[in-house]
Amino acid sequence: MERNATADLILDAAEKRVRHNGYNAVSFRDLAEDVSVKSASVHYHFQTKESLGVALVKRYEERFLAALAKVEAKASSPALKLEGFCALYRQSLTESDAICLCGMLGAEISGLPEPVAAAVREFFQANIDWLEKALEGSDFKGSLREEAAVIVSTLQGAMMLSISLRDTQIMDASVAGILQSYKPRP
Amino acid sequence: MERNATADLILDAAEKRVRHNGYNAVSFRDLAEDVSVKSASVHYHFQTKESLGVALVKRYEERFLAALAKVEAKASSPALKLEGFCALYRQSLTESDAICLCGMLGAEISGLPEPVAAAVREFFQANIDWLEKALEGSDFKGSLREEAAVIVSTLQGAMMLSISLRDTQIMDASVAGILQSYKPRP
DNA sequence: CTCCATATATCTATCGGTAGATAGGCAATA
DNA sequence: TATTGCCTATCTACCGATAGATATATGGAG
Numbered sequence: 493m494e495r496n497a498t499a500d501l502i503l504d505a506a507e508k509r510v511r512h513n514g515y516n517a518v519s520f521r522d523l524a525e526d527v528s529v530k531s532a533s534v535h536y537h538f539q540t541k542e543s544l545g546v547a548l549v550k551r552y553e554e555r556f557l558a559a560l561a562k563v564e565a566k567a568s569s570p571a572l573k574l575e576g577f578c579a580l581y582r583q584s585l586t587e588s589d590a591i592c593l594c595g596m597l598g599a600e601i602s603g604l605p606e607p608v609a610a611a612v613r614e615f616f617q618a619n620i621d622w623l624e625k626a627l628e629g630s631d632f633k634g635s636l637r638e639e640a641a642v643i644v645s646t647l648q649g650a651m652m653l654s655i656s657l658r659d660t661q662i663m664d665a666s667v668a669g670i671l672q673s674y675k676p677r678p
Numbered sequence: 679m680e681r682n683a684t685a686d687l688i689l690d691a692a693e694k695r696v697r698h699n700g701y702n703a704v705s706f707r708d709l710a711e712d713v714s715v716k717s718a719s720v721h722y723h724f725q726t727k728e729s730l731g732v733a734l735v736k737r738y739e740e741r742f743l744a745a746l747a748k749v750e751a752k753a754s755s756p757a758l759k760l761e762g763f764c765a766l767y768r769q770s771l772t773e774s775d776a777i778c779l780c781g782m783l784g785a786e787i788s789g790l791p792e793p794v795a796a797a798v799r800e801f802f803q804a805n806i807d808w809l810e811k812a813l814e815g816s817d818f819k820g821s822l823r824e825e826a827a828v829i830v831s832t833l834q835g836a837m838m839l840s841i842s843l844r845d846t847q848i849m850d851a852s853v854a855g856i857l858q859s860y861k862p863r864p
Numbered sequence: 865c866t867c868c869a870t871a872t873a874t875c876t877a878t879c880g881g882t883a884g885a886t887a888g889g890c891a892a893t894a
Numbered sequence: 895t896a897t898t899g900c901c902t903a904t905c906t907a908c909c910g911a912t913a914g915a916t917a918t919a920t921g922g923a924g
Contacts, residue, residue: 496873516702517702517786520909521910529874596785598838599786638848646835648835649833653784659827682899719899
């Protein structure tokens with residue numbers, strides 16, 4: 493994914509704006525102003541809004557999967573991997589004071605250009621894939637994949653409500669609840 | 679809240695469109711077409727988009743609280759009330775094949791006109807209030823209010839992911855997980 | 865080393881379309 | 895006749911997108 497400086501600055505600005513206000517509330521002119529160029533120059537780097545959206549989600553997913561790979565490398569048990577996963581979500585919330593990019597786009601998904609929607613679904617699937625694999629060997633009864641999806645959705649919901657009510661406690665309590673359920677039963 | 683027929687049809691159309699595509703993706707012209715009038719007539723009933731948004735959320739909350747009151751009347755135990763609460767969320771998802779109105783607006787909250795944002799926060803607070811009261815007397819250790827917020831956010835997240843991945847199983851599994859946590863410990 | 869060709873990245877200017885919003889008129893009704 | 899509800903027509907602002915000019919950098923060919 494070799495990309496030049498301006499294109500990345502545009503994606504940075506887009507990520508911030510989309511995570512706060514949603515896909516349809518972001519314009520090429522907004523982004524142009526954010527990076528101090530004209531809107532025609534934004535179109536030079538991303539011909540259409542759809543292609544910008546796809547690039548945005550793909551970069552976001554790449555970064556997230558890279559962070560997950562680091563967790564994978566360090567965490568030795570399913571419980572620790574789960575903890576690392578939750579910590580990443582929590583960090584994403586506190587660092588940007590916004591919900592997950594794909595949490596926002598997931599809410600708007602039926603109104604998105606199909607290629608963008610597909611990229612969002614892929615992000616979620618990759619999350620669930622990782623978690624499912626991470627939880628292998630934990631003493632959990634039932635479908636691991638289903639449980640992984642529940643965890644992802646729980647974290648996404650917690651981000652949304654934390655931002656809406658301006659109360660990070662909700663995220664913390666959600667994470668605590670998730671981790672508690674996966675403590676090896678004594 | 680006495681309102682005439684057209685105004686309610688406009689709100690019906692707005693609710694559907696906002697729940698599917700988000701606040702910023704809905705226009706007066708869209709709504710006008712939905713109810714077979716001209717956009718100026720939509721402005722006759724709701725002068726501004728902001729006032730339409732506020733009315734939309736308030737009506738939604740009224741309906742939801744009315745449904746909760748019925749649950750309250752029928753359910754005798756905290757466990758049954760919780761079950762009724764989750765069932766209402768599940769019903770909201772399956773009936774409209776869309777996320778909660780306030781789940782959508784909650785995601786977009788930082789880009790909403792402040793009065794609309796305030797109405798959304800009030801919806802969530804009312805949900806948490808009801809749940810907190812409903813859970814009184816359950817053998818749960820820790821802050822009931824915090825736990826109520828976690829449940830609301832979990833259900834909201836489950837709706838979002840269910841719609842995104844087109845898999846209602848996620849909602850079902852989330853509800854099952856919530857109810858299981860609140861089974862009186864044997 | 866210089867000159868020219870090409871590529872890159874930006875600009876100005878503009879397109880057709882749509883956004884929210886308003887003014888003023890017309891018909892039914894109470 | 896005053897009110898209600900809808901209409902036509904229009905406004906200004908902004909949307910995504912494109913055309914075409916310009917400046918700068920790179921990299922051979924002579």
